[in-house]
Amino acid sequence: MVSKFPQMGSSIFSEMSQLAVQYNAINLSQGFPDFPIDDRLKLHLAQAAESHFHQYVPMAGYGPLLERLATLTETQYGRLINPQHEILVTAGATQGIFAAIQALVHPGDEVIVLDPSYDCYTTPIHLVSAHPVRVPLGADFLPDWPQIEGAVCSRTRMIIINTPHNPSGRVWNSSDYLALQKLVAQHPQLLVLSDEVYEYITFASRPQSVHQYPQLWERCISVSSFGKSFHCTGWKVGYMVASEPLMREIKKVHQFLVFSVNSVAQVALTAYLEEVSVALLGDFYRQKRDYFARLMQTTAFTLLPCEGSYFQLVSWPTAHVESDMKLVRRMVQEVGVAAIPLSPFYEHPPQNQHLRFCFAKSDTTLEQAVERLQKIKF
16 A cells, blocks of 8 residues: 555654653653643533433534634634634644645645644645645744745745744734734735634733734634643544634535534533633643743753743753754653654754643642653753
8 A cells, every 4th residue: 555644653742652651751742731620610511411412513513602602702802703604613623723724725725834833734734735835933933924925925825823832832922913914915815724722821911813803804714722721632622713704614624524523522611611711721821830940940951931832842051962852762761751852843953952841730740750850961
């Protein structure tokens, strides 16, 4: 059999998690919390399971949940949307990204991907016989707008953006969105796929979103994640917002990809959204970030700015020439801590290599991990 993806193996996330299991290491690599979800959310899930919500809900999502998400989008970002036609509940953010690209990108099109980038972006681009155009972010992991503008041409169908950014934890500001808005205005064929799964996990300011810029509304698709926001990554439930013409096309793919998403989880999330404030998420994870940063001061690593998400980038002395891939494997084997190297997030990795740690862990886990990391010498 001829492989459709001969160069593709297991993702770096799977590889590092497997190594963590093999060496009984503390897993700060893959982005999932190791602490319980809110007891209220567990209660709503149990109540939904005891009721009669075990059959299909409508393809676009459970009606009351769509209404609640419309209210949330208006409250947070000031955008009034039609819950029946402009929201879609997805089987996690990755499925939403896949469906959007399959529906809206055509063979021969180009899609701008900003490196370092999450690994689920390029495969669906290849599957529609389109071409990912990898444009590096600046050294500060923020957009290099002249370089981005130079990469856009008549064949560019879409640009994929991600803020708060995985893996760097950087957050766009209003000038970045205004630059994006200007770019979209100059290229009438250009769509924006905005990966906003960490939207409520920001530390320096209120969440920023494409929804705050009306000139982008007709041309943008946003992707959000309940799993990231509410610490329930295993539920694999997210949602998308887009204008009706774009959403109509995305639903055509969604209905044959998953049809509808876990009904019990949707009912539980609807009830939970009525009583929880997403505004508190930033404070919760800020405390995690700050505690991890204080602990890491006792190690040989240097921390980079982290303005959002639940990831912390670190660097190490430039005189030490060990590659990031070699270093993470040595860390797992020698001290029992798993992290993610940054080089797999790039098409062409730069010399300034970094590691990514996930701090969405209990204090005990973070303390034990840093105690082990203190043994890493350069």
